[in-house]
Amino acid sequence: MPQVKTNGIDIEYESFGRDSNPAILLIMGFSAQMTMWPTAFCEGLAAKGFRVIRFDNRDIGLSAHLSQLGAPNIGEAMMKAMSGQPVDAPYLLDDMAKDAVSLLDALGIKRAHIVGASMGGMIAQIVAAKYPEHTISLTSIMSTTGRRDLPQAKPEAMAALTTPPASDSRADRIAQGIKTWRIIGSPGFAASDEELRATVEAAVDRSPYDPAGIGRQLLAIVASPPRNDILKNVKAPAQVIHGEADPLVPMEGGKDTAASIPGAKLHLVPGMAHDFTNALVPVYLKLVGDFVQDVEKARAA
Numbered sequence: 001m002p003q004v005k006t007n008g009i010d011i012e013y014e015s016f017g018r019d020s021n022p023a024i025l026l027i028m029g030f031s032a033q034m035t036m037w038p039t040a041f042c043e044g045l046a047a048k049g050f051r052v053i054r055f056d057n058r059d060i061g062l063s064a065h066l067s068q069l070g071a072p073n074i075g076e077a078m079m080k081a082m083s084g085q086p087v088d089a090p091y092l093l094d095d096m097a098k099d100a101v102s103l104l105d106a107l108g109i110k111r112a113h114i115v116g117a118s119m120g121g122m123i124a125q126i127v128a129a130k131y132p133e134h135t136i137s138l139t140s141i142m143s144t145t146g147r148r149d150l151p152q153a154k155p156e157a158m159a160a161l162t163t164p165p166a167s168d169s170r171a172d173r174i175a176q177g178i179k180t181w182r183i184i185g186s187p188g189f190a191a192s193d194e195e196l197r198a199t200v201e202a203a204v205d206r207s208p209y210d211p212a213g214i215g216r217q218l219l220a221i222v223a224s225p226p227r228n229d230i231l232k233n234v235k236a237p238a239q240v241i242h243g244e245a246d247p248l249v250p251m252e253g254g255k256d257t258a259a260s261i262p263g264a265k266l267h268l269v270p271g272m273a274h275d276f277t278n279a280l281v282p283v284y285l286k287l288v289g290d291f292v293q294d295v296e297k298a299r300a301a
Contacts, residue, residue, distance in 0.1 A: 001062070006102035007095070012062035013055035013103060017046030022136070022296055023109045024288075026054040027100055027127075029118025029142075030161070030221065031214045033061035033203055037117075038276050044285040048293060053107065057120075058091075058099055059213030061206065066090065071212035072219050074162075081222050089223035090216050093119070097126035101134050110134070113292045117141040118249060118274065119221055125257070128238065129230040137295045138238040138261070139288055142246055142274050144253025145260055146226040157184050157247040157274075162218070164211055173204045181275055184248045188271015189279035231260040237295050238264040241287050243272030265291075 001014045014034065024045055026037045034054040042052045056063035069090035077087045100123060104112055113136045116124025121143025128138035144150060152158075160183040165176035177200035185191065191199070238261045242254025251268060258266035267287055272280065 003062075004103065004106040006106050007099045009058055009064040009066070009099070011055050011058070011064070011099060011103055013053055013107075015107075016042045016052040017050055019051055021046075021049055021051040022292075023051045023053060023104070023112035024292060025100060025104060025112040025114050026052065027114070027116035027120035027123050028054070028057060029116075029120045030217055031060060032118075033206060035061075035203065035206065036276055038278070038281050040278070040281050041276070041284055044281070045289055045292075048289050049296075050113075050292065053103070053109075053112075055100075055103055057096055057123075057217070059210065059216050065210050065213045066216065067212065069216060072215045074215050074218060077219055077222055087219065087223040089219035091220055093122050093126055093220050093224040094130075096220060097123045097130065100124075100127055101131045104134055111136050113137045113139070113295065115139040115141070115288060116143065117276075118143055119217065121257075122146065122221065122224070122227065125227050125231060125234075128234045128236055129227065132233075132235055135236045136299070137236050137292060138234060139241065139291060140238070140254075140257050141241045141284075142243060142249055142254070143240075143257060144249050145228050145231065145256045146221075146224065147228055147256055148226065150256055151250040151252050153249065154247040160184060161248065165209070168209050170204055173209055174200050177204065184246075184274040186243060186271060186273040186275055186277060186280060187245055189277050189283070191275070191277040191279070195278055228256070228260045231257070232262065234261045234264075237291075237298075239267065239287070239291050240264055241267045241269065241284075243274065244268050244270050245273045248274040
């Protein structure tokens with residue numbers, strides 16, 4: 001897959017569909033590589049007449065790992081956040097939003113449909129709010145505004161996401177990954193054991209384990225301010241997709257996101273939690289695909 005230098009760092013990306021088609025930029029979430037966007041989903045959007053770009057965020061996958069920024073003290077940062085104190089971070093979600101916009105610039109794409117999941121949804125919200133000239137539409141999936149008084153993740157879900165594997169070995173990384181996805185996964189669209197193992201193995205084999213990089217991403221989330229005020233400025237068509245069964249980002253986060261964006265559509269999906277299984281691909285493809293096609297029809301009219 002190709003790389004480009006954006007915002008001063010190397011970003012790994014992959015493109016589906018014709019370069020001349022309207023672009024969709026997919027922004028993945030915390031500690032997840034771009035390959036968590038199912039290839040079938042990307043190819044399905046491309047078949048609907050779009051150029052689809054997915055990429056590895058900084059500090060994950062095959063994009064630049066900013067080891068020069070050091071390993072953060074997550075325990076100390078979380079204690080500060082819980083007590084309402086400001087948290088210092090090597091970078092913020094704003095910096096990651098600039099990465100995304102700079103990727104579009106590097107690829108010669110003036111505007112795109114911005115689609116983000118979880119932390120990627122937070123980044124997508126910032127892109128739509130602060131870079132309207134780059135935004136055709138916004139889709140925020142399984143994400144939140146970051147408002148401090150919203151319901152938080154269930155303890156077992158947060159523990160699953162932040163607990164490191166027993167060791168750096170391939171077997172322990174795979175075991176921890178399977179455990180995590182089973183805890184935060186969709187009860188109504190569950191992956192088979194074979195699908196889940198194949199997904200986790202592919203992620204483990206694609207990139208070395210970098211706990212410091214994952215920690216820096218987590219601090220970017222914790223240290224970034226809520227986005228309710230800036231979301232009022234979003235002028236592009238917007239939709240919010242959220243699972244009713246999400247234990248990691250409760251659906252109140254999705255509801256608050258939709259309520260904060262003028263005219264945003266809200267789709268609550270029963271049985272969906274916080275993952276991208278084969279069974280969920282048709283759901284995502286319909287909700288995202290129909291939305292961006294409708295926006296393009298309105299632009300043409």
